[in-house]
Amino acid sequence: MTSTQQKVEDVECSIVINHTPNSGDKETVVDVISNDQRLSEPAYDELKDNSKVPSLSYLQIFILFFNFGILSWGGPVAQIALFKERFVVKGGWITMLRFNRVFGVYQILPGPEATEFAMFFGQLAGGRIGGLLGGLGFILPGFILILLFSYIYEIIGFENDYFNASFRALQPIVAAFVLRAVHKIAEHSFISSRTNKFNKWLFGMAILSSILTALNLNLLITMGVCGIAFMFIDRKLYLIGLLVFLLEFVGFGLYIGFNNGIPSPNSLGIGIAKQDELDSGHVFGLGLLTGSISFGGAYTTIPFLKAEAVNIGGWMTPATFLDAIAIGNILPSPLTMFSCFIGFQAGLKADGGGIGWAFLYAFLITLGVFTPCFLFTIIGHPLLEKLCRNKFMASFFDGIVGSVVGLIAPTAFDLLRSSLITTGAISVKDGNQRNIIALQRGAIAATLYIMTLGALYYFKHRMLSVLLIVIGAIAGQFLFIDR
Known part of the structure; x- marks a missing residue:
């Protein structure tokens, strides 16, 4: 037996000895190996072996x-x-x-x-x-399918009662998806990359960022402050980390004092989606920034795009924004592809815009959203891994990812509120009757929301979200059409 073989066997034995009695499966052993910071070189070869990768044209x-x-x-x-x-x-x-x-x-x-x-x-x-x-x-x-759906959405419109009814049913379902996503993201967002254990500071940052988002503090400021603060807190430099938060609170307090109140919802974004500057450069820039801050997955983009496209740009109503997320969930595509629908709406709202501009802006915002991830991946995984394993950068990313949960949570409840308010979609002229119908539809939407949450927590199937969307669209024909 060679010394190298003996060294590998020694590593394997130590893994088994330290393993819990009930976790003898292969995947768990792999997890133990991946958490060991002192692996021998033969074990690390598993991270570099490409011998079974076929050569494809x-x-x-x-x-x-x-x-x-x-x-x-x-x-x-x-x-x-x-x-x-x-x-x-x-x-x-x-x-x-x-x-x-x-x-x-x-x-x-x-x-x-x-x-x-x-x-x-x-x-x-x-x-x-x-x-x-x-x-x-x-x-x-x-991309092709969402472009097609965006076009269909425009040419049919809400004047069609049947089309309207399906999307009214989908809105509370989508709002439930977002709330469930908050929980899913939280499952890994509070784990420190240094210790691989739950970190109470990351949990606290999520709560803090949730409060600040509810107070309309800019999302990028919140993410940056949490990232910088955790770089110090993770090294037990608590005083410096808390000082970073203190400076943020002082700055926020001064803003409130000079402006006689908390910021408007427009402050959650940075103003790229300006109504008076709706051109190809701003649309591409919005996509580029959205893709650059999508830490923790696609759901991170929802609060930022909502702040820009709905609150600042006025490209669409909150209800239409919910429909965009619904379309992104029902089709086989990355969820961030719902930004294509938002670009399409921007092209329709632009001065002199129309279907041609809508297709162009849909392409540009999609190009912007996916450019950062393409650049990161093409750079090469070994370099990315070195970046993420750098002690300071890893802590910075941890702080950002921890804050992401708090950024999405207020948006999840805001989307729920939008899905329950359906007065604008009711064509009845009598005011009292409109209010009664609105209350009835709000109650139906709340029921759909609760049932969807129950299904998301109870059932485990990779096609569950698609099935719920299809069921919701069909149910809308019976629940939201006056017969």
């Missing part, structure tokens, strides 16, 4: 991931599970250890993880061009 890579894009129903969790089954469990392109490590990096960095995985595997098979083609192939089906 650029066309083959594009077709492969285009097919994945067509089959990517059910949101990011289902999409990532699809990649794991095809490339890790069955194909053996990489080990489970390496898959978990890659997933950990993409959870920290901004961008939709499923698209980043498509690019990662494409890059393994065909280099950087292969990664680019893998990502493009994966998002193209969803």
Whole structure:
């Protein structure tokens, strides 16, 4: 037996000895290995072995991931599970250890993880061009479908009672999706990358950022302050970290004092989506910034895009914004693709705009949203992993991801409120009758919301969100049409 073999066996024995009696499965052992900071070189080879990755032509890579894009129903969790089954469990392109490590990096960095995985595997098979083609192939089906749905949404409009009824039923369902997402994101957002354990400071930052978001403090300021503060707190420099928060509170207090009140909802954004400057540059810029701050997944983009497109730009009503999220959930695409619908609406609102401008702006905002994740992934995973494992940067990202939960939570309840208020969609002229119908529809929407939450917590199926959307659209025909 060689010394190298003995060293590997010693590592394996130590893992088994420290393992809990009830966790002998392979995946759990992999998790133990991934948390060990003192692995030997032979164990680390699992993170570098590409011997089972086939060499594919650029066309083959594009077709492969285009097919994945067509089959990517059910949101990011289902999409990532699809990649794991095809490339890790069955194909053996990489080990489970390496898959978990890659997933950990993409959870920290901004961008939709499923698209980043498509690019990662494409890059393994065909280099950087292969990664680019893998990502493009994966998002193209969803982009085409959302463009089509955006056009249908415009030409049919809310004048059609049946179309209107389905979307009225979908709005509380989508609001429930967002609230459930807050819980899901929280499950990993409060785990410190340094200790791999729950961190009470990250939990506190989520609560604090939730309060500040409810008070309309700019989202980027909140994320930045939490990231910087946790860089010090994670190193037990509590006084400096608390001082960072104190400076934020002082600045916020001065703002309130000089402006005689808390900021308006417009303050949650930064004003890219200005009504009087609705042009291609601003639309692309909004997408670029949205993609750059999408820490923790696609749901992070919801409060920012709502602040910009609804509150500041006035490109759409809150109800239409909910419809955009619904369309993003029902189609096989990364959820961030709902931004394509928002760009389409911007083109319709622009001076001299129309369907042509709508298609152009839909393309530009989508290009902006996905540019950051394409750049990050094409740079190469080894460099990204070094970045995320840098002590200061890892803590900075942890603080941002921890604050994300607090950013989304107020928006989840705001979306619920929008889904319950349906007066504007009622065509009855009599005021008293309108109020009665509005109360009835609000009660129905609340019931749909509660039932959806119950289903999301009780049932576990990768197609559940799609099934709920379809059921909701059908139910709307019976619940929101006056017969």
